[in-house]
Structure formats: structure tokens, C-alpha cells
Amino acid sequence: MQFTHTAPPPPPLHPNGHGLGLGLYLDVGATRGGGGARPWSSSSSTTTLGGSGYFPSSAAASKISLGNLNSTGCMEQLLVHCANAIEANDATLTQQILWVLNNIAPADGDSNQRLTAAFLCALVSRASRTGACKAVTAAVADAVESAALHVHRFTAVELASFIDLTPWHRFGYTAANAAIVEAVEGFPVVHIVDLSTTHCMQIPTLIDMLAGRAEGPPILRLTVADVAPSAPPPALDMPYEELGAKLVNFARSRNMSMDFRVVPTSPADALTSLVDQLRVQQLVSDGGEALVVNCHMLLHTVPDETAGSVSLTTAQPPVSLRTMLLKSLRALDPTLVVVVDEDADFTAGDVVGRLRAAFNFLWIPYDAVDTFLPKGSEQRRWYEAEVGWKVENVLAQEGVERVERQEDRTRWGQRMRAAGFRAAAFGEEAAGEVKAMLNDHAAGWGMKREDDDLVLTWKGHNVVFASAWAPS
The missing domain is CATH 3.40.50.150 (Vaccinia Virus protein VP39)
Structure with missing residues (x-):
């Protein structure tokens, strides 16, 4: 183109010995693959939130730590469970999963963590629009706010240079x-x-x-x-x-x-x-x-x-x-x-379907940005803000407001x-x-x-x- 010229998260409702409010058993074997395969497979994952539904036995919970959840497949499954909890207006479960996600997915982490942080922001935005979950999202709003990215308004010269980056x-x-x-x-x-x-x-x-x-x-x-x-x-x-x-x-x-x-x-x-x-x-x-x-x-x-x-x-x-x-x-x-x-x-008409599709596509810009923009740079913040806007639109908006179709x-x-x-x-x-x-x-x-x-x-x-x- 040619032109001249963070507040700490709330405590979990039911903390275990590791300070984790939600015990999860997530048997997710898929990892990022090569060739034409998906980077992670949702269909091959087996996820259990407790034997009777959402909550595990105390024995299972005692073996869980945040580190066990810090994998791409687990992050996707946590996001899916969070979306389901929001759709069911389950305020307790929503709060617990949001807390876990906020701890394992810092907005300045690796590419998978930043991807998950963007989805976390979008789910908070969606939850804030529903009845029973409004109070819950208010409790984690400060923690998530630090990850919120605002879309930059470019001059023509800035935009031309920005587009040339990728x-x-x-x-x-x-x-x-x-x-x-x-x-x-x-x-x-x-x-x-x-x-x-x-x-x-x-x-x-x-x-x-x-x-x-x-x-x-x-x-x-x-x-x-x-x-x-x-x-x-x-x-x-x-x-x-x-x-x-x-x-x-x-x-x-x-x-x-x-x-x-x-x-x-x-x-x-x-x-x-x-x-x-x-x-x-x-x-x-x-x-x-x-x-x-x-x-x-x-x-x-x-x-x-x-x-x-x-x-x-x-x-x-x-x-x-x-x-x-x-x-x-x-x-x-x-x-x-x-x-x-x-x-x-x-x-997809359901939010979980869109979440899975977007998560398994939008890892690409987060992965690619590491090759051409340094961490903490202004242009990188602009770049990831645009991806975050897309995630928020896919998950939190409905009707004519949802333009990412x-x-x-x-x-x-x-x-x-x-x-x-x-x-x-x-x-x-x-x-x-x-x-x-x-x-x-x-x-x-x-x-x-x-x-x-x-x-x-x-x-x-x-x-x-x-x-x-x-x-x-």
C-alpha cells in the first residue's frame, strides 16, 4: 500500500487441597499434529466432570492441579464445559470454570494460553447477557478485564504497514x-x-x-x-x-x-x-x-x-x-x-459448535504471530485485539450483531x-x-x-x- 503522509480472582466455591475450585478428570490424548490433521481433536477426547455429572469424587479431585489442565486439549474442553454451564444458567459451575480458566490462561502467556484467554473473555461477555450468570461474571470481571483488548483505529499508513506483516x-x-x-x-x-x-x-x-x-x-x-x-x-x-x-x-x-x-x-x-x-x-x-x-x-x-x-x-x-x-x-x-x-x-446454531470450530481455526493467528511480532509490541496488541474481536463476535453475539459467519x-x-x-x-x-x-x-x-x-x-x-x- 502506498500513501504519503489484574485484580486477583475470587476464591473457588469448593476449594480442594490445591486451591482448585473445580476438580476435573480430562483424558485428552490429542495434541497438535502435523500435516493436514487438526491441531487437536475434540472427537477423540474423553471428558468427565465427576461420575454423577459435574463434580468428581474427592479422591479424583485431590490429584488435580492447575498444571494438569494446562494443555490445549484440556483448555478446549474447559471452554466447552463453561459454555454449556452458561447456556444452562448454572451460576455455580460457571464461576468455578471461569476461575480455573483465568488461572491457567494468562493473556500474556504462550500462544495456546492467549487463545484461551480470548475465548474466556468472550464467554464472560456472553454470560453477562444471561440472567443467573450476571452476578457471577461481575465477580470475575476485574480479573478478565486485564485481558480485554481494544481494537485500534489505524491511519492509512499504519494499516498498510500492518497488513504487510502477514x-x-x-x-x-x-x-x-x-x-x-x-x-x-x-x-x-x-x-x-x-x-x-x-x-x-x-x-x-x-x-x-x-x-x-x-x-x-x-x-x-x-x-x-x-x-x-x-x-x-x-x-x-x-x-x-x-x-x-x-x-x-x-x-x-x-x-x-x-x-x-x-x-x-x-x-x-x-x-x-x-x-x-x-x-x-x-x-x-x-x-x-x-x-x-x-x-x-x-x-x-x-x-x-x-x-x-x-x-x-x-x-x-x-x-x-x-x-x-x-x-x-x-x-x-x-x-x-x-x-x-x-x-x-x-x-453452527449452537454456541458450543461455534466454539469448537473457532478454537480449532483461530489458533493459527496466535501461533503465527510469534514468527513476526515480538512479545509486548504495540502491533502485536493490535493484531491480537482483532482476533479477540472475532472470537467475541462468534461466541457472545447473536442475530444480526453476529457478523462472523x-x-x-x-x-x-x-x-x-x-x-x-x-x-x-x-x-x-x-x-x-x-x-x-x-x-x-x-x-x-x-x-x-x-x-x-x-x-x-x-x-x-x-x-x-x-x-x-x-x-x-
């Missing part, structure tokens, strides 16, 4: 830009609709690439979706009008004419105002324009079937807002649609085909550019092809996918 976003930028430049070759006018959570940080590199076309630069039209105040992090401390002026000036410096337009819209209504604006623009277009819809980490914020459905006509069955948006985009007959998102599934690569492919798109495979040039970009980062990052898509991996685990689509 391929989490750069992977999608690189793959998408290569596909876009190939798709719009020969078009005198290129209209990019940027559905992104990263505030146009992808666009300067795309401008550079288009400016270097053999046939000369096109006229560039950029329409940006402004989804504030519901937008997930990162947050930009700059009005879009000012950001647009900087982009227009940058394009001018590359001898490219550019028009910038921002459209306030909302994922909660399938970006209806944006789609309506695009329809109007098409009516007055002179033709010869390549329309490209660039979807970067934003589509998953549009409600899926678990959030309800709408009826488009009386003759058709109800559909989700997510399906409605994709069909609306297909009706615009775009030259290309690029979908970049996290290869995870956070759509990721679906995996396969499900997005099914949706795109059902909406009338066909896959457009990435060429060798795009794959080569992604591989070259990954050379700037730690050895744990990799890339692979799955069907027609490119997939970013961390230590062999899928992280982010990039897919390209054309009307079928």
Missing part, C-alpha cells in the same frame, strides 16, 4: 489482482466494486498493475461499500472521502484517470443500497466497461440461513440474504467476481454455482506471484491448489482461500 490479507490481494488484470485485458474502462473489510488497501497495487498494461491504462472506476458501523476490524481512522482523494491522486501519478465513489450500505440487508446503485450506474453506462466485484473477507458478514430468510416473490421459496446478494450480483452480469475469505465454518471454501463454491457462476481457474502467473509474495514471510506459510482455487496454509492447515468466478 499474508493473511496479502495472499488474497495478490491472487485477486492477478486474476483481475487478466480478466479486464483490452477493456478501456474498468469498474471495480470493492467489497472489502480492509479499506481499499488492495487498490494501489492494482492501480500500478493496470497502469503498466501494454495497451495503456484504462479509465478506472472504484465503488466502495461503506458498511460502518457494523464493519469488523481493522478500523480506519480516516473518512472514506479522504481515502478516496488519496487514491485518485495516486492513480493520477500513474497517468490513470480514476473515479472514486463510496456507497453506505449494510450486510444486514444484503447490501441492497449498493446493488441498487450499481443497477443505476449500469443504465447510464456507455458500454465497453468491465465490471469486477472484489469480495475480500466481507461476504461472510451477510446473514446466512441460520440468521433467517426472506421471500423474494410469492412464487419462490424463501432464501437467505447471502443467497439473495449472490443472485443480485449475478444479475449485474459482471466480467469477474473474486471471493477471498477464511476457510472456516462458524455458522464464515463458511468454508466448498460451501462458497456451492453457493456461487447455485447463483449462476462458473469457476475461473487461476493461471500459473497468479500462482507464481502468490508464491513470490510468500517468500517475504515465515517458512510456515504455504500455498496449494484445491480444484480451481488457491489456498493459503499455515503449517499445512487451510487458512484463506481465493476463488474467481465468471457468469455461467
Whole structure:
């Protein structure tokens, strides 16, 4: 991107000889594995909270210490039991498990402890919204407050540098830009609709690439979706009008004419105002324009079937807002649609299902950050605050407030085909550019092809996918 310029925890209700309020027997044999296996397996774990339900015998309790619980598999199981206790409004059990978690998962610990601390904060947030558990969470609020991370508001320069630290976003930028430049070759006018959570940080590199076309630069039209105040992090401390002026000036410096337009819209209504604006623009277009819809980490914020459905006509069955948006985009007959998102599934209707899915995916950013940001650094606090925001949204929010509704690569492919798109495979040039970009980062990052898509991996685990689509 180019721009100028802790209080102690409450005592347990039933302390044992080790000062542990909750005796647990957790036979969790799975540990972090290599290759494509999950880092830990929930299904292979056997967990018992006492022979009669939640509480163990005194003999079992006497053998438990906090150290016995300080493993990733045990932490996940404790979080699951805590979530179940919250859902059951069991204030006593909730308090006990929260106390244990607060002691074994310091917010400044190793990557697994910091991951667990983020989930602990999210569960406290969820419990504070329920009836019987409000008093309990008030008792541990001070202890958890020290782990609470607040999302930073970036300047444009800060955000550009921040994004360059990791391929989490750069992977999608690189793959998408290569596909876009190939798709719009020969078009005198290129209209990019940027559905992104990263505030146009992808666009300067795309401008550079288009400016270097053999046939000369096109006229560039950029329409940006402004989804504030519901937008997930990162947050930009700059009005879009000012950001647009900087982009227009940058394009001018590359001898490219550019028009910038921002459209306030909302994922909660399938970006209806944006789609309506695009329809109007098409009516007055002179033709010869390549329309490209660039979807970067934003589509998953549009409600899926678990959030309800709408009826488009009386003759058709109800559909989700997510399906409605994709069909609306297909009706615009775009030259290309690029979908970049996290290869995870956070759509489970129950909080425990979402907790397990998120815990077994979001270990990746906590593990990876150790390779590029020192402990205690300001940028690391910003980075982990964004992950913590995601965890809190997945676990503590419901309804339209829960915008972290990721679906995996396969499900997005099914949706795109059902909406009338066909896959457009990435060429060798795009794959080569992604591989070259990954050379700037730690050895744990990799890339692979799955069907027609490119997939970013961390230590062999899928992280982010990039897919390209054309009307079928």
C-alpha cells in the first residue's frame, strides 16, 4: 500500500487441597499434529466432570492441579464445559470454570494460553447477557478485564504497514489482482466494486498493475461499500472521502484517470443500497466497461440461513440474504467476481459448535504471530485485539450483531454455482506471484491448489482461500 503522509480472582466455591475450585478428570490424548490433521481433536477426547455429572469424587479431585489442565486439549474442553454451564444458567459451575480458566490462561502467556484467554473473555461477555450468570461474571470481571483488548483505529499508513506483516490479507490481494488484470485485458474502462473489510488497501497495487498494461491504462472506476458501523476490524481512522482523494491522486501519478465513489450500505440487508446503485450506474453506462466485484473477507458478514430468510416473490421459496446478494450480483452480469475469505465454518446454531470450530481455526493467528511480532509490541496488541474481536463476535453475539459467519471454501463454491457462476481457474502467473509474495514471510506459510482455487496454509492447515468466478 502506498500513501504519503489484574485484580486477583475470587476464591473457588469448593476449594480442594490445591486451591482448585473445580476438580476435573480430562483424558485428552490429542495434541497438535502435523500435516493436514487438526491441531487437536475434540472427537477423540474423553471428558468427565465427576461420575454423577459435574463434580468428581474427592479422591479424583485431590490429584488435580492447575498444571494438569494446562494443555490445549484440556483448555478446549474447559471452554466447552463453561459454555454449556452458561447456556444452562448454572451460576455455580460457571464461576468455578471461569476461575480455573483465568488461572491457567494468562493473556500474556504462550500462544495456546492467549487463545484461551480470548475465548474466556468472550464467554464472560456472553454470560453477562444471561440472567443467573450476571452476578457471577461481575465477580470475575476485574480479573478478565486485564485481558480485554481494544481494537485500534489505524491511519492509512499504519494499516498498510500492518497488513504487510502477514499474508493473511496479502495472499488474497495478490491472487485477486492477478486474476483481475487478466480478466479486464483490452477493456478501456474498468469498474471495480470493492467489497472489502480492509479499506481499499488492495487498490494501489492494482492501480500500478493496470497502469503498466501494454495497451495503456484504462479509465478506472472504484465503488466502495461503506458498511460502518457494523464493519469488523481493522478500523480506519480516516473518512472514506479522504481515502478516496488519496487514491485518485495516486492513480493520477500513474497517468490513470480514476473515479472514486463510496456507497453506505449494510450486510444486514444484503447490501441492497449498493446493488441498487450499481443497477443505476449500469443504465447510464456507455458500454465497453468491465465490471469486477472484489469480495475480500466481507461476504461472510451477510446473514446466512441460520440468521433467517426472506421471500423474494410469492412464487419462490424463501432464501437467505447471502443467497439473495449472490443472485443480485449475478444479475449485474459482471466480467469477474473474486471471493477471498477464511476457510472456516462458524455458522453452527449452537454456541458450543461455534466454539469448537473457532478454537480449532483461530489458533493459527496466535501461533503465527510469534514468527513476526515480538512479545509486548504495540502491533502485536493490535493484531491480537482483532482476533479477540472475532472470537467475541462468534461466541457472545447473536442475530444480526453476529457478523462472523464464515463458511468454508466448498460451501462458497456451492453457493456461487447455485447463483449462476462458473469457476475461473487461476493461471500459473497468479500462482507464481502468490508464491513470490510468500517468500517475504515465515517458512510456515504455504500455498496449494484445491480444484480451481488457491489456498493459503499455515503449517499445512487451510487458512484463506481465493476463488474467481465468471457468469455461467
